[in-house]
Amino acid sequence: MGHADPILDVDVMDYQWVPFTPNRDFRKEPKIFVRAEGLYYWSDKGDRILDGCSGLFCVPLGHGRREIADAVHKQLLELDFAGAFMRSHPKAFQLAKKITEFTPAGMNRVFFTNSGSEAVDTAMKIALAYHRAKGEGGRNMFVSRERAYHGVNMGGVALSGLVRNRDTFGPGVAGVVHMRSTMLPENKFVKGQPQKGAELAEDLTRLVALHGAQNIAAVFIEPIAGSTGCLPPPVGYLERVREICDANGILLVFDEVINGLGRTGHDFASKAFNVTPDILTMAKALTNGMQPMGAVAVRQHIHDAIVERGPEHLVEFFHGYTYTAHPASCAAGLATLEIYQREKTFEKARELGQYFLDRVFELKDLPCISDIRGYGLMAAFDLKVKDGKPGLAGHEAQKRLFDAGLHLKATGDAIIMAPAYVAERKHIDEMISIIREVLSKQS
Ligand SMILES: Cc1ncc(COP(=O)(O)O)c(C=O)c1O
Numbered sequence: 001m002g003h004a005d006p007i008l009d010v011d012v013m014d015y016q017w018v019p020f021t022p023n024r025d026f027r028k029e030p031k032i033f034v035r036a037e038g039l040y041y042w043s044d045k046g047d048r049i050l051d052g053c054s055g056l057f058c059v060p061l062g063h064g065r066r067e068i069a070d071a072v073h074k075q076l077l078e079l080d081f082a083g084a085f086m087r088s089h090p091k092a093f094q095l096a097k098k099i100t101e102f103t104p105a106g107m108n109r110v111f112f113t114n115s116g117s118e119a120v121d122t123a124m125k126i127a128l129a130y131h132r133a134k135g136e137g138g139r140n141m142f143v144s145r146e147r148a149y150h151g152v153n154m155g156g157v158a159l160s161g162l163v164r165n166r167d168t169f170g171p172g173v174a175g176v177v178h179m180r181s182t183m184l185p186e187n188k189f190v191k192g193q194p195q196k197g198a199e200l201a202e203d204l205t206r207l208v209a210l211h212g213a214q215n216i217a218a219v220f221i222e223p224i225a226g227s228t229g230c231l232p233p234p235v236g237y238l239e240r241v242r243e244i245c246d247a248n249g250i251l252l253v254f255d256e257v258i259n260g261l262g263r264t265g266h267d268f269a270s271k272a273f274n275v276t277p278d279i280l281t282m283a284k285a286l287t288n289g290m291q292p293m294g295a296v297a298v299r300q301h302i303h304d305a306i307v308e309r310g311p312e313h314l315v316e317f318f319h320g321y322t323y324t325a326h327p328a329s330c331a332a333g334l335a336t337l338e339i340y341q342r343e344k345t346f347e348k349a350r351e352l353g354q355y356f357l358d359r360v361f362e363l364k365d366l367p368c369i370s371d372i373r374g375y376g377l378m379a380a381f382d383l384k385v386k387d388g389k390p391g392l393a394g395h396e397a398q399k400r401l402f403d404a405g406l407h408l409k410a411t412g413d414a415i416i417m418a419p420a421y422v423a424e425r426k427h428i429d430e431m432i433s434i435i436r437e438v439l440s441k442q443s
Pocket residue numbers: 115116117118120149150151152222226227255256257258283284
């Protein structure tokens with residue numbers, strides 16, 4: 001593609017330690033965005049790159065939405081920062097209320113964070129505080145799943161079921177046990193929810209028997225596991241997990257950092273699958289990626305159990321961040337959620353999702369692809385392991401796709417697609433044809 005002189009000198013490239021990136025490889029072949037508009041990025045070399053992953057699942061309305069940028073600009077000039085503790089500001093309350101227009105009924109108390117990782121660790125602390133407030137302080141353990149991704153803070157790393165995300169850091173927070181993932185060989189190339197696998201929910205029954213319900217605080221589930229490469233839940237699986245939690249007094253947390261706010265074509269995956277958790281995390285789509293923000297919504301009785309106790313002059317929940325509910329993030333969140341409602345964005349996402357999945361599953365004939373999965377506007381394909389080195393094929397493919405004009409996310413050998421909800425069929429067609437062209441050359 002284009003060959004304009006890169007904007008960064010080689011010299012500058014040494015200074016940033018790039019996250020979740022092989023840094024030495026990146027410095028040799030940097031992938032740098034300098035501009036974005038609508039569905040496209042532009043690289044430092046002048047190439048136009050189709051954004052097939054909504055940035056990092058966080059730009060569903062496309063890049064550069066002026067209403068959101070204007071709202072942030074106005075807010076910064078009106079009130080740039082309000083102390084987060086013992087102080088607040090109007091938009092924090094307005095955004096919390098607006099979020100509850102999207103969350104499942106009854107999940108009507110909202111705690112703000114700056115990221116999905118912080119939302120996950122906040123959810124863990126809420127679960128612990130809730131049980132203690134109810135006199136069940138023995139409930140200190142958490143259940144997660146193999147292949148889960150719950151962010152990068154220490155709680156989230158302990159919940160993580162992705163081996164490489166854990167093994168650099170030792171055991172981390174103790175007391176987390178894992179169910180198996182719902183990835184089954186017989187579910188290869190299944191579009192949407194697989195019919196097989198609901199029985200894997202019984203892993204939770206086994207863990208409860210082994211560790212004792214009285215010791216378990218919460219189960220963390222991404223309804224559709226995202227970062228690992230899009231694993232939709234088998235039919236009946238989430239319902240069964242919900243039943244086992246209810247029978248054992250265990251809180252169910254849905255981590256909807258990727259799933260939430262439209263990715264499934266519904267407000268939350270929880271509504272798409274008709275299973276309501278006790279605690280729900282969100283981030284990414286909340287501000288269309290224009291400000292960092294995450295949030296945790298809880299059922300009111302959980303909030304009340306923690307907040308409606310103790311003397312009124314004492315802090316009830318010792319938790320929060322300097323930038324909790326930052327005014328600029330709240331302004332971005334309000335502007336974003338208003339657009340979703342006004343433009344019926346999720347309905348459009350739902351319609352586009354069918355076309356998107358049909359086109360993605362056409363890639364099945366490529367010999368280098370070993371599986372495809374998808375739901376709503378998220379899908380992933382697995383590449384066959386190359387040269388006996390897991391992750392090599394995926395890493396090379398995401399670079400070659402970028403060079404050919406398409407930005408997608410790779411996790412190991414899984415390549416993940418998550419276009420903006422405002423994408424058109426022509427963008428999906430462009431995506432598929434670039435993938436086909438690049439991967440046809442891959443054995
Ligand atoms: C399910 C889930 N939880 C938590 C996170 C962490 O969010 P962040 O990167 O904003 O900290 C992610 C990020 O992809 C995620 O997919």
